[in-house]
Amino acid sequence: MRVPILVSFSILITAVPALAQTSTTDKRSLFRDNFNQADANQDDKLSKPEFRQLIDENAKDDLGRASIVKRLGAYDTAFGRLDANKDGFVTKSEIAAAAKK
Ligand SMILES: [Ca+2]
C-alpha cells in the first residue's frame, strides 16, 4: 500500500507551485465569476448587500483586499470608496478604476 501514498504526495508537491502562480488572467476570470454570482438581479451593478456577497466570494479566492475588508467588516467603507459617482451601486468599471489607483 506504499504506492498510493507516494502518488498522492507527488501530486501535493506539484500542485503547490501551480497554485502559487495564479495568473492575472485567472484572477480576472475569478473576479468576473464572483461579480456575476454576487449580482443577484443581473443588472451589472452591485447594491450594498450584493457587494457584501462579492467581498465574501473574493475573500474565499484571496482576491485583492477582499479578505482584509471582510476581516475588518469594512464593507460600507469599501463600498463608499468604490462607488465613485455615489449612486449607491458599484459597477465593474468603478472597481476597475479603483484597482488602477
Ligand atoms: Ca445588482
Ligand SMILES: [Ca+2]
Ligand atoms: Ca456607482
